[in-house]
Amino acid sequence: MFKHCVLILAFVIALPSFxxxxxxxxxxxxxxxxxRDISANVRCVVCQNEPIDSSNAGVARDLRLLIRERLVAGDSDDQVYDFLVARYGDYVLFKPPxxxxxxxxxLAPFLILGGGIIGMVxxxxxxxxxxxxxxxxxxxxQLDELIGSNNEGDAT
Incomplete structure (x- = not known):
């Protein structure tokens, strides 16, 4: 029973927290x-590989609020992305242009893969x-003697 409780607790802890x-x-x-759609595509500049939608960092909260302010002001999604890129650079996007x-x-993943293949070849x-x-x-x-003795033993 205790094992089941620990397992359930582990799953609850492992669930993504928004x-x-x-x-x-x-x-x-x-x-x-x-x-939410925009936030899912914007990288937290502190957490690096986490979207701001699921980051607890203070700057992620500021970015979420900024995105909402821009949308309420009437900006299109592209205008919000352009604003963020102008402020933080292409790095802030999970899919940079x-x-x-x-x-x-x-191209880096392909270059690394190609280098690995060339190295293996x-x-x-x-x-x-x-x-x-x-x-x-x-x-x-000595090696020839050992190999010869093994071959003779296999023949019989």
Whole structure:
């Protein structure tokens, strides 16, 4: 029974906690939905790989409030994104735009994968043809004797 309680508690703790506080939620459900959609695509500048919608950082709260203020003022989603990028740079977006300043960001996974494949091919090509090349004459004679004795034992 105790194990079940611990397991349930672990699942409850592991559930994602949404940091949007009740005083942040807009009265207009359409604007609130737009704010949530935008917040899900904006990176917390403190937490780095967490959307501001689920971050408890103070700056994430400020960004959530800022997004809601801009939407209430009549900004479109693109205008809100442009405002955030102008203030924090492309880094604030989970999907930064394709432009010269972000080419490396977009291409880095492919470059790393290609480098890994080239490294593996190079390592396999460098594999020595004769695995016994580093043996001296006495060691080679002992190895030949061992291999010969094993082959004779297999034949009988």
């Amino acid at each position: 940091a949007v506080e009740p005083d942040e939620i807009l009265d207009d459900p359409i604007l609130e939905t737009r704010a 394709w432009r010269p300043s972000t080419y490396l960001l977009w 190079y390592a396999l090509m460098r594999k020595p043809q004769n695995p016994h090349a580093g043996l001296n004459a006495d060691e080679q004679a």
